[in-house]
Amino acid sequence: xxxxxxxxxxxxxxxxxxxxxxxxxxxxxxxxxxxxxxxxxxxxxxxxxxxxxxxxxxxxxxxxxxxxxxxxxxxxxxxxxxxxxxxxxxxxxxxxxxxxxxxxxxxxxxxxxxxxxxxxxxxxxxxxxxxxxxxxxxxxxxxxxxxxxxxxxxxxxxxxxxxxxxxxxxxxxxxxxxxxxxxxxxxxxxxxxxxxxxxxxxxxxxxxxxxxxxxxxxxxxxxxxxxxxxxxxxxxxxxxxxxxxxxxxxxxxxxxxxxxxxxxx
Amino acid sequence: xxxxxxxxxxxxxxxxxxxxxxxxxxxxxxxxxxxxxxxxxxxxxxxxxxxxxxxxxxxxxxxxxxxxxxxxxxxxxxxxxxxxxxxxxxxxxxxxxxxxxxxxxxxxxxxxxxxxxxxxxxxxxxxxxxx
Ligand code: SF4
Ligand code: SF4
Numbered sequence: 416x417x418x419x420x421x422x423x424x425x426x427x428x429x430x431x432x433x434x435x436x437x438x439x440x441x442x443x444x445x446x447x448x449x450x451x452x453x454x455x456x457x458x459x460x461x462x463x464x465x466x467x468x469x470x471x472x473x474x475x476x477x478x479x480x481x482x483x484x485x486x487x488x489x490x491x492x493x494x495x496x497x498x499x500x501x502x503x504x505x506x507x508x509x510x511x512x513x514x515x516x517x518x519x520x521x522x523x524x525x526x527x528x529x530x531x532x533x534x535x536x537x538x539x540x541x542x543x544x545x546x547x548x549x550x551x552x553x554x555x556x557x558x559x560x561x562x563x564x565x566x567x568x569x570x571x572x573x574x575x576x577x578x579x580x581x582x583x584x585x586x587x588x589x590x591x592x593x594x595x596x597x598x599x600x601x602x603x604x605x606x607x608x609x610x611x612x613x614x615x616x617x618x619x620x621x622x623x624x625x626x627x628x629x630x631x632x633x634x635x636x637x638x639x640x641x642x643x644x645x646x647x648x649x650x651x652x653x654x655x656x657x658x659x660x661x662x663x664x665x666x667x668x669x670x671x672x673x674x675x676x677x678x679x680x
Numbered sequence: 681x682x683x684x685x686x687x688x689x690x691x692x693x694x695x696x697x698x699x700x701x702x703x704x705x706x707x708x709x710x711x712x713x714x715x716x717x718x719x720x721x722x723x724x725x726x727x728x729x730x731x732x733x734x735x736x737x738x739x740x741x742x743x744x745x746x747x748x749x750x751x752x753x754x755x756x757x758x759x760x761x762x763x764x765x766x767x768x769x770x771x772x773x774x775x776x777x778x779x780x781x782x783x784x785x786x787x788x789x790x791x792x793x794x795x796x797x798x799x800x801x802x803x804x805x806x807x808x809x810x811x
Contacts, residue, residue, distance in 0.1 A: 560752060609801070
């Protein structure tokens with residue numbers, strides 16, 4: 416660079432350098448957006464500010480130890496025509512039980528309350544605020560609704576299974592075979608569709624009920640009232656009060672997915 | 681040339697048979713056997729006119745699908761004072777409960793097999809269609 420006698424930047428050189436710097440900053444921002452998507456940049460921002468933010472709080476102090484109880488799971492799978500396939504390679508799950516160490520692998524080891532390690536946790540799609548499954552879907556078959564529900568459009572799913580690879584919670588299942596072959600024809604819920612071979616499925620927070628002002632099936636089915644569903648953006652809602660008053664944890668918060676299913680332990 | 685009669689007779693018969701669809705249609709005024717779907721409507725008015733439904737029911741179903749699933753617009757539509765959910769199983773099939781005599785008649789005639797039934801249920805379905 417040409418310098419004047421005082422060994423300082425010439426005016427021309429300074430402008431050039433400043434321009435270059437400006438360009439590179441703007442370019443880096445654009446590059447970041449292309450590579451990571453604007454939701455990664457937004458991930459550093461505060462929690463969702465929408466007027467409605469559906470979330471679930473699972474009170475494990477009410478659920479733990481009831482090993483024989485499968486009320487929430489049975490009710491959900493029956494209402495949504497989820498087949499029970501024994502083979503682990505083909506199974507379909509919307510809501511199920513997972514041992515603590517699997518649900519919270521980052522908390523294993525260390526000295527935790529002894530009973531936790533023996534507890535099976537109720538797990539389902541976390542309806543993440545920053546859902547990686549949504550970012551990778553090439554057809555927008557899955558997307559995040561403004562109210563936080565991570566929704567699936569089975570009509571649009573091409574079965575590429577990118578979302579399954581992206582979800583860090585194993586919340587998604589793939590229909591390797593026609594699920595109707597495994598469904599009990601007599602126990603089918605005629606008012607809810609089945610799925611077909613070659614699509615991915617998962618819990619959708621019972622969007623079809625929530626949109627009509629009803630609670631999710633699992634929440635209604637639990638006799639212990641261990642599951643609570645509500646609007647986290649409303650400070651007076653049941654879920655807000657539960658989270659404010661009790662100690663609750665989320666699954667793998669370190670990944671930045673911002674799950675919206677909370678566990679009271 | 682002993683077989684003249686046989687040859688020309690056979691030829692005439694062949695032409696008569698090969699052009700059967702043409703002269704039969706001319707003679708009877710019926711171009712074809714049109715499909716006759718059996719309309720069962722549970723005494724209610726349809727969500728749209730007969731002409732529209734005949735040509736565009738699939739377009740309408742796609743629009744309903746997008747509104748309900750993608751936009752969460754699940755408010756029912758009102759026709760002649762009756763509320764209808766935007767739903768194939770929940771509304772259409774409630775009136776037209778006879779899929780085999782209604783939907784399938786035209787679909788089979790046209791050789792289309794809509795993938796709707798791969799997932800959606802219909803009344804009286806004894807055994808699900810599987811692939
Ligand atoms: S839990 Fe998995 S499937 Fe559900 S929103 Fe998060 S990343 Fe997507
Ligand atoms: S499997 Fe379906 S939902 Fe998942 S990423 Fe592929 S198209 Fe999207």
